[in-house]
Amino acid sequence: MNLFKIFVSAFLxxxxxxxxxxxxxxxxxxxTDEDKSxxxxxxxxxxxxxxxxxxxPIYYFILSKETGVFRELLPGGLEFLQILVFILVxxxxxxxxxxxxxxxxxxxxGSMGIYLALxxxxxxxxxVTFDVWLKKxxxxxxxxxxxxxxxxxxxxxxxxxxxxxxxxxxxxxxxxKGTPILFVTxxxxxxxxxGFGGLVK
Numbered sequence: 001m002n003l004f005k006i007f008v009s010a011f012l013x014x015x016x017x018x019x020x021x022x023x024x025x026x027x028x029x030x031x032t033d034e035d036k037s038x039x040x041x042x043x044x045x046x047x048x049x050x051x052x053x054x055x056x057p058i059y060y061f062i063l064s065k066e067t068g069v070f071r072e073l074l075p076g077g078l079e080f081l082q083i084l085v086f087i088l089v090x091x092x093x094x095x096x097x098x099x100x101x102x103x104x105x106x107x108x109x110g111s112m113g114i115y116l117a118l119x120x121x122x123x124x125x126x127x128v129t130f131d132v133w134l135k136k137x138x139x140x141x142x143x144x145x146x147x148x149x150x151x152x153x154x155x156x157x158x159x160x161x162x163x164x165x166x167x168x169x170x171x172x173x174x175x176x177k178g179t180p181i182l183f184v185t186x187x188x189x190x191x192x193x194x195g196f197g198g199l200v201k
Contacts, residue, residue, distance in 0.1 A: 003144045005200045006137070010148025014176060014194040016020070016124045017156040018189050023124035027153075028182055030115050031160035039108045041154030043101070045147070047093045048125050052146035054093075055086050055129045056139055094120045101195060153157045159189060 014020060017027045023044075030040040045074065061068050066078025098116055101109040109116065119125070128149050132142035163185055172181050 002142065006141055006144050007148040008200050010145050011152045011155070012193065013199055015152040015156060015193050016127070016149050017153055018129070018186070018193045021190075022127055023122050023153060024186075026115050026118060026122060027156060027160065027186070028179070030049065030112070031157050031164060033165070034158060034161045036111055037107070037161040038154070038156035039105075039112060041150070041157050043112075043116065044119060044122065044153055044190075045150035047090060047119055047122075047144060048128055048150040048153075049146045050093050051086070051090045051125055051129055051134060051144050054089050056132060056142050058085060058089070059133055065134075082130075085125075090125055090129075093119045097176060098120050105116060124149065156189070160186065 010016075016022050017024065026040055026044070030036050059082065062068050062070070063078040065071055065075065065079055065083055068077055070078060094117070097119070098109070101112070101116065128146050131149075132145055134144075137145055160182075164182070167181060167185070176184065
């Protein structure tokens with residue numbers, strides 16, 4: 001598949017938050033302002049791309065029953081370890097991001113709070129590592145897909161952060177204030193993103 005099509009599909013058409021409804025916890029929690037959104041989006045981008053870069057060769061060269069180095073010793077392969085190995089890789093990468101932010105950008109580290117540690121359990125990152133295997137992407141295609149998904153996450157955060165700024169000064173009915181209006185807004189954003197459906201054939 002064309003790399004541009006893979007990117008556009010991951011970025012807009014199958015947006016990880018607005019079309020696949022993954023990573024809703026950081027989407028709601030970290031879209032309170034643009035700075036937090038950019039910080040979380042870049043951290044998730046870094047972890048997603050690196051996790052894909054590391055897990056793709058681990059799967060194909062070690063875990064796979066068809067191409068792994070243990071295919072002759074273990075005919076069934078080591079694919080049953082896939083979830084465990086992928087989560088360990090993601091957790092290690094999140095620790096690297098956490099150490100870097102704590103040392104280099106302590107203000108952002110403090111503002112992200114628990115959501116930084118929750119990147120480890122961000123289902124969008126784990127979904128990307130599985131998607132590239134299920135879609136049978138080559139290594140470069142996998143990286144392009146990971147970048148597209150991560151930037152789609154960043155854009156959805158920024159869109160929500162911009163809308164939330166307007167919501168704060170808008171006359172929202174009392175029964176919709178707080179989280180309810182955010183989910184209504186996310187639903188409307190999701191409907192808008194459905195318009196990108198025919199962008200790539």
